[in-house]
Amino acid sequence: MITVKNLSFTYKNGNTPALSDINLEISDGDFIGIIGESGAGKSTLTYTLNGIIPHHYDGDFYGAVTVNGMDTFENKPESLALHVGSVFQDIDSRMVASVVEDEILFGLENFSVPHNEIEKRISETLEAVGIADLRRRNISSLSGGQKQKVAIAAIIALKPDILVLDEPTGELDPQSSVQIFRLLKKLNEENGMTVIIVEQKIMLLCEYAKKLIVISNGSILYNGNVREVLRNIRELEKLGVNVPRTVTLCKRLEELKACGNEICISIDEAENLVRRITNG
Ligand SMILES: Nc1ncnc2c1ncn2[C@@H]1O[C@H](COP(=O)(O)OP(=O)(O)OP(=O)(O)O)[C@@H](O)[C@H]1O
Ligand SMILES: [Mg+2]
Structure with a gap:
């Protein structure tokens, strides 16, 4: 569960707040889509959920964010990562290994998962993500969709309760994008994982997400069930948000x-x- 209370954040070099007075409760098992115009604050909001803000970006931070009861101000992203896993947009620059299984192994070792558990975690995760056949492949030889699945596998191997993804299908063709959403649905429904996703492919997002949060100019404009939020279509169009x-x-x-x-x-x-x- 995530609770955001009266959160405002202004980047050190920013003139205006990137987020203003955000209040939010995200329950276990939610599947939430975040949309909003370019520069609205979507990525910034995701950084506040995994502790990247305030720990890796300087700025003025007001209010409080708790993840499974842990205050993000007092807990470093490394401790929060076991609760909230993050898949960033630029996965290529974040991959550390050259072979698929090593990418997953690296995360498990980094988080001191006991050695006798590691093999089971790797094979279970590859199976869950549907890429068992890619286990020994070179990451550089994979397609964009396959790489994205490896990035997700490396995160979910740590068994976080919550998965935060920032435009994970940005570089993917329609077919690979559907595969990623199917995977997220499976993780959400079968493993009870909470999914929070920033996504531009609005048709796909609305088909899979249960709730939508619309951010505009650093504030939450709408937050509710997908259909309820989409009723405000004329207002959304005025903001330049695709429906x-x-x-x-x-x-x-x-x-x-x-x-x-x-x-x-x-x-x-x-x-x-x-x-x-x-x-x-
Ligand atoms: N590191 C930074 N330093 C200063 N200002 C920043 C920084 N990162 C983002 N901003 C500003 O904060 C605001 C919100 O940016 P953010 O990247 O969260 O928007 P976004 O909704 O994710 O946009 P996009 O759809 O383009 O990804 C913007 O005005 C942006 O210029
Ligand atoms: Mg962004």
């Missing part, structure tokens, strides 16, 4: 009084709605 095209469609149909105020998130839902309307 799924299916939502644009049903909003337009509602304005034309062709249907009620329903929100279609998937193509299937939109298709059903259009069929219902056109069949009378």
Whole structure:
């Protein structure tokens, strides 16, 4: 569980706060998507959840963030990492090993996981992420999607309760992006892992996330179930935040009084709605 209370943060070189008076509760087992315009503060918010802020970035920090009861101000990112695992956008520069299994091993050794447990953790994790066949491959020979899975595997091998990902599909093609979301859904549903993800691919995000947080100019504008948040489509459009095209469609149909105020998130839902309307 994560609690954020009256959090504000201004980077040392920043003129204005990157985050202003953020209040947030993230429950165990949540699957949360974070969206907002470029420069809204999405990455900054993720840094406050794993202790990178205030420990690695200088600035003015007000308020409090607790992760599983641990105050991030008093606990270093290294201690928090066993509770909240982070997958950053620039995975290439963060990979330390040349072979897949070594990348996972490195993290386990770094966090002093007992030696007799290591082999089991590596094979279990590779299996869970669906990359057992890549175990002895050279990381440099992998595709973007495969590398992203290795990065996620290296983090979840540490068994964090919470996984924070900042645009993990940024460099990936649509098919690999779907695979990453399927993996996150599996970790969320089968392992009860809390997933917090900043993501630009809005259709995909809305299909998999249970809740959405919209950040604008350092403040939380909306926070709620995906459908409830998407009802504010006109406000979101004004901010330049993308919404799924299916939502644009049903909003337009509602304005034309062709249907009620329903929100279609998937193509299937939109298709059903259009069929219902056109069949009378
Ligand atoms: N290291 C830094 N020093 C000073 N200001 C920063 C730093 N990093 C980010 N900022 C500023 O903080 C604000 C929030 O940035 P942040 O990177 O969190 O936005 P974002 O929502 O992740 O944007 P994007 O969609 O482009 O990734 C921006 O105004 C940005 O210029
Ligand atoms: Mg960012």
